Amino acid sequence: MPHAVSLISTLAAGFGLALVFGFIAARCKLPALIGYLVAGIVIGPATPGFVADAEIAAQLAEIGVMLLMFGVGLHFSLADLLAVRKVALPGAVVQMAVATALGCAAAMLWGWSFGAGLVFGLALSVASTVVLLKALESRGRLDSGDGRIAIGWLVVEDLAMVVVLVVLPPLAGALGGQVAPTTQSLWWTLGRTVLEVGAFVALMLVVGRRLFPWVLWQVTKTGSRELFTLAVIVAAVSIAYGSSLLFGVSFALGAFFAGMVLRESQFSHRAAEETLPLRDAFAVLFFVSVGMLFDPTVLVEHPLRVLEVVLIIVFGKSVAAAALVLSFGYPLRTALTVSAGLGQIGEFSFILAALGVALGLLPVEGQSLIVAGALISIALNPLFFELSAPLGRLLAGVTRWAGLRTLASDPLAELPMSTEAKFLSRQVVLVGYGRVGRSIASALRQAGVPFVVADENREAVEQLRAGGTPAVFGNATDPAVLIQAHIAHAHMLVIATPETIEVRRMAEIARTLNPAIRIAVRSHNVDEARLLEAEGTARVFVGETELANAMVEHVLGAVAAPRAAPSRA
Structure with missing residues (x-):
């Protein structure tokens, strides 16, 4: 053809193979997302045959993350977020610190520098937005108390990673990496980041809560369904992009707050329904894009390191999260739900890994290990969710028998x-x-x-x-x-x-x-x-x-x- 069709070919191959492998996975009683990941591997650069445009796939996946977080914001109020702050804020910070320490220790045992270990550990500490939300949605727990804690935890992690991505370049030189000379101090950079994020949150909660519902109402009065759907999509994507451009926050976080402010509108439920097909379709592309990043040779060259990474993600993070939730007095079921949801990594991990490689802090091998850990942990995540209920009953029986913790103790x-x-x-x-x-x-x-x-x-x-x-x-x-x-x-x-x-x-x-x-x-x-x-x-x-x-x-x-x-x- 006389013109480039990389976008069309990526969409056709991604959706088509995701349907085929997703159907096969479902017939084998496996989660469909495993099929989506396999589809990404097939059209990725590490396998022979057709290779899709990885950059376009990544951008399409980012749109999926925006729409998904926008949908969550439509069902998640500021009151819900504040209601779980006592467990989500300290819990997320401590859990990230534990996971970072485990990842850093493993990397230094492999002979890496402290800077490489720090970036590697941070990349293993933050969970995937898409995986967690899809898991909660599929089990009808998105609006539950457990789901709100997990989402609040995720929001805190996203905010922390925004700060990490901003302060890492100025720190790269001190950590042994390569960084362009700058006249700005670390404290100036950190202070500016905090002010920008605070300004964004204040603008969305003060101005956005009044402006965007009013705009949606004006569009609704036209009686056009197409304009209404377009207005919702514009709100999700443009606010997410604008917040990233002007305030330096992530696309996901910007879309989440966009959904929160539009929740004040009486048409929030309709907005959620109108965007549901798009959210599902682009969420599939997210998993396909993850599969495209995977290089199977890392399993052959460094199998033990891959195993260590998976253990840190799946067990290290999960045990730390469960212990923290229990320490705040929440029941075992809540602890298991939160720990299962956080036992994987995703989009922020890839962004941080790419930045670490660009700054000369993280070796290319580290990026491959992170992608391998993400792929395996995402594939295992539905299994851990299924096992959380019987495991909870077993542990509850053991603790009651041992007298370690009873209901009356609370x-x-x-x-x-x-x-x-x-x-x-x-x-x-x-x-x-x-x-x-x-x-x-x-x-x-x-x-x-x-x-x-x-x-x-x-x-x-x-x-x-x-x-x-x-x-x-x-x-x-x-x-x-x-x-x-x-x-x-x-x-x-x-x-x-x-x-x-x-x-x-x-x-x-x-x-x-x-x-x-x-x-x-x-x-x-x-x-x-x-x-x-x-x-x-x-x-x-x-x-x-x-x-x-x-x-x-x-x-x-x-x-x-x-x-x-x-x-x-």
Whole structure:
């Protein structure tokens, strides 16, 4: 053809082979993303045959990261982020320090310099945005308490890596690398970076929260679906690019805050639905681009080093994260969810590795090891998520048997002895204190109906107790949590969590302890709601159905009401 078609050929080969190998992986009962990674290896430069344009694939993958983080921001409020700051901020910093120390120690044992080891360890310390979010989405845990902690942890890691990428070039000379002479001091560079990031966050939260929802509303009034979709995509991509250009933050972080500010709009759910196909498609290209970076010869030349890298990523980081989450008083399930989600590396690792090689700090072999570790850890990540539940049950049984940690050892896991009697009998037990749970709690409080909240967010439980509302910390699938909420004497159980996959377990426990209890459940899925109601588990409320019923009731009432006679002058 007379013109270059590298973009078209990359898209065609990437999507086509991802479909083929993804289908094969799914038929073999493996995660489809393994097929996407294999597709990238096939069209990468390390294998014979057609070689796709790696630079174009990387940019397309970056768009996928932007759209994915934008979608997360649409479901993640500033309040959600602040609610997990006590565990996410110190947890992420300490976990990154542990992983960096492990990676640095391994590199220095191989004979590398301290500077090379530091860059190598930092690259192993930060998890992949795409892998974590896809794992949480596929398991319906994106809006859960565990999911919010993991996302908050990820945001802190992204912010830390922004600082690392900025201060590494001025430090390269002192660490043994090559750096162009500069008149700016390290403290000036660091201070400027902090000010730029702070200015970006302030601008998005103060100006963006008012401006972007207003713009989206103006576009919506045109009645054009194409313009609405275009406006959403422009907001995600342009804000991400502009934030990177003007403030030096990552594309992913910029897109995340763009989603957070657009969440204030009443059309946030529609925006999430409109971008879903694009997010899924470009997320596939991310995994394909990772596969293209992989050089299989590193497995033959340095198999033991690859094994050490994988162990640091999968076990070193995971154990450190789990221990930190447990140390903050969160349950074992939360610790395992967070540790499984962080047991891999991705896009920031590649960026840091490329910068390290360019500065003469990291040997090319180190970049190959990082890519190999990323590929293997990403492929293993779904397996560790699947094993987290049975492992949690096993460890919980062992700790209970050994008496190492019981539910009663946590003061937030049981109601205080001073709890008023009205909250212990004929009360409503409300499971989940998210957006829906808060609305229900507010209505019950105004109606004077006593209720007890059970939630997995420690900060939420602490705030409720400080405000005089009885609350129990823990997962309601654990019988001890509902027992502490006095479910045996309750009038009703209201399950307001988005994790409807666990509803049956909660309902079974409640009916075992209180056969006469009435149960109400929220759901996002019509088919799931019909199944639950057919089983007699509970009265299920589906968002779209309830909205339609309320509108129909209003319309019929308005039509049936007699019209007021027109006034005559």
